[in-house]
Amino acid sequence: MSATPAPSPALRRVVLGALVGTALEWYDFFIYGTAAALVFNRLFFTDADPATGTIVAFATFGVGFVVRPFGGVLFGHLGDRIGRRSTLIITTVIMGVSTGLIGLLPTYPAIGVLAPVLLTLLRVCQGLGAGAEFGGAATLLAEHAPPGRRGYYASYAQTGVQIGLVLGTSAFLLVQLLPEEDFLAWGWRMPFLVSFALIGVALYVRLRVDESPVFQEMARTKEIVRLPIRDALVRHPRNFLVGVGAHICDTAVVYTLATFSVAYATGRLGLSSRTALLGVILFGLTVIVLQPVYGHLSDRVGRRPLNLFSVVFVAVYAYPYFLLVDTGVTWLVWLAMMIMGAFGFAPQVAVQPVFYAELFGARVRYTGFAASRELGAALAGFSPLIGAALAARLGGAPWLVAAFLVGTAVISFAAFHASRESKETDLWT
Numbered sequence: 254m255s256a257t258p259a260p261s262p263a264l265r266r267v268v269l270g271a272l273v274g275t276a277l278e279w280y281d282f283f284i285y286g287t288a289a290a291l292v293f294n295r296l297f298f299t300d301a302d303p304a305t306g307t308i309v310a311f312a313t314f315g316v317g318f319v320v321r322p323f324g325g326v327l328f329g330h331l332g333d334r335i336g337r338r339s340t341l342i343i344t345t346v347i348m349g350v351s352t353g354l355i356g357l358l359p360t361y362p363a364i365g366v367l368a369p370v371l372l373t374l375l376r377v378c379q380g381l382g383a384g385a386e387f388g389g390a391a392t393l394l395a396e397h398a399p400p401g402r403r404g405y406y407a408s409y410a411q412t413g414v415q416i417g418l419v420l421g422t423s424a425f426l427l428v429q430l431l432p433e434e435d436f437l438a439w440g441w442r443m444p445f446l447v448s449f450a451l452i453g454v455a456l457y458v459r460l461r462v463d464e465s466p467v468f469q470e471m472a473r474t475k476e477i478v479r480l481p482i483r484d485a486l487v488r489h490p491r492n493f494l495v496g497v498g499a500h501i502c503d504t505a506v507v508y509t510l511a512t513f514s515v516a517y518a519t520g521r522l523g524l525s526s527r528t529a530l531l532g533v534i535l536f537g538l539t540v541i542v543l544q545p546v547y548g549h550l551s552d553r554v555g556r557r558p559l560n561l562f563s564v565v566f567v568a569v570y571a572y573p574y575f576l577l578v579d580t581g582v583t584w585l586v587w588l589a590m591m592i593m594g595a596f597g598f599a600p601q602v603a604v605q606p607v608f609y610a611e612l613f614g615a616r617v618r619y620t621g622f623a624a625s626r627e628l629g630a631a632l633a634g635f636s637p638l639i640g641a642a643l644a645a646r647l648g649g650a651p652w653l654v655a656a657f658l659v660g661t662a663v664i665s666f667a668a669f670h671a672s673r674e675s676k677e678t679d680l681w682t
Contacts, residue, residue, distance in 0.1 A: 260406075263463050267397045268406060270462035271390040272413045277448075277455045278345060278386045279417030280424075281352035282317070282379055284444045286512040286637065287425045287533075289314040291519070291526055292441045296360040297369045307516055308645075311638035313373045314512065317380035318504075318627075318634020324384020325623030326482050332385065332619030333481040336472075337393040338464045340619070344382045344389065345459060349452030351378035356445030387414065388623030391606030396465040396618075396680055401552060404676065407606035408548025412541055414602070418511060419537040426530045467615050467681055478616050485613060485621035491671070492612040496625025497632070498668025499608070502564050503601045504633035505661040509654065510536055510590055513640035514578065521649045522581040529586075536590040540599045547603035555676050556608045560669040563600035568662035570597055571655040579651065601665075611675035614682060633661060 260268070293310040324344075332340040355375050361368045391410040398406035424444035431440040471477055478484050486493055511533050518529040551559050570593060577589035605626075613621035636657070643653035 275413030315635035321384035324381035328385030329620030348382035395610035404551035481620035500629030502665035
């Protein structure tokens with residue numbers, strides 16, 4: 254058997270650019286969720302009781318998802334018109350600046366209702382940037398990768414997302430080592446302010462990445478379309494709907510674990526926030542390790558089998574997950590999160606970058622990818638808010654939240670079942 258050829262220097266730069274760029278941009282997006290679970294209800298919504306404050310904080314978290322489809326359409330349009338690489342540079346600046354500014358915001362006691370208004374506006378900016386970030390990075394990777402290795406190389410876009418989750422959670426874990434008074438006074442701001450420095454790192458890496466050869470060929474042959482979103486809907490209506498449904502389950506899973514579960518473990522079970530955040534970190538590390546494995550496996554067995562397996566596992570495991578968490582035993586809480594990461598989340602998200610890239614033709618790929626995926630994210634992005642509201646109906650118990658996860662798994666199963674195997678797709682057409 255011949256050895257697998259080493260990646261070219263250009264491909265290595267694209268992999269590094271996707272890994273670092275998505276890690277730093279999704280660090281920005283994830284730290285808002287952690288802050289919403291731990292601190293925003295106490296600093297920006299102080300007129301409400303703690304439970305209501307948490308629900309309102311999660312509502313502002315969900316606002317970012319509402320605008321993500323608009324970001325997908327807007328920046329996807331640019332990505333299909335001016336290039337994948339150039340658009341990613343724009344989104345890097347938007348994400349970094351809006352996140353850093355959150356760290357500078359006065360709180361409710363200082364400026365009253367203007368504080369949550371400004372917080373929500375900056376969350377909107379985050380959502381616009383995030384709406385195009387992943388689609389662009391994954392498209393760039395998939396279009397650079399050799400056909401028989403697309404699943405493996407494209408999986409690194411999603412690996413970067415999980416690194417962002419681990420980095421963001423770790424940042425809050427570190428600042429929580431401060432005395433609580435200092436943490437509430439200024440410590441919570443530090444993870445956001447770090448984003449200003451991270452902009453420079455992300456830009457340095459992304460400016461060294463080559464434009465997609467597929468886009469270069471389109472530009473050379475003048476095959477760029479005027480309205481990519483229109484063409485995506487007209488030429489690929491079935492795949493667009495598949496793309497919307499495909500992203501609902503994994504979105505619900507990750508934000509239920511990374512946000513709702515943190516609030517539930519600390520508020521309902523009385524665990525320390527450090528214990529809960531360590532569980533999220535272990536979840537993220539499990540996914541990081543397994544994503545290249547599942548990406549490689551998808552090149553062998555296909556995208557569809559892994560996607561279907563993953564959502565079925567979520568449906569089967571949703572109730573056992575909360576049974577383990579509800580014990581309040583630290584190692585069982587961590588084990589619950591790691592099992593969900595290994596089998597319910599990692600297969601879906603490892604395959605996701607190449608799966609979406611293969612849904613759409615080259616001329617509308619960025620727009621179709623970003624718009625359909627982010628519309629699915631918008632539908633599931635209020636998962637922490639929904640989880641908090643459902644738990645409140647049962648006096649804090651999580652069983653309706655488990656039912657909600659089962660429901661999202663059913664929706665995504667229908668989407669994956671309707672999809673066609675795509676690993677042999679020619680991305681140049």
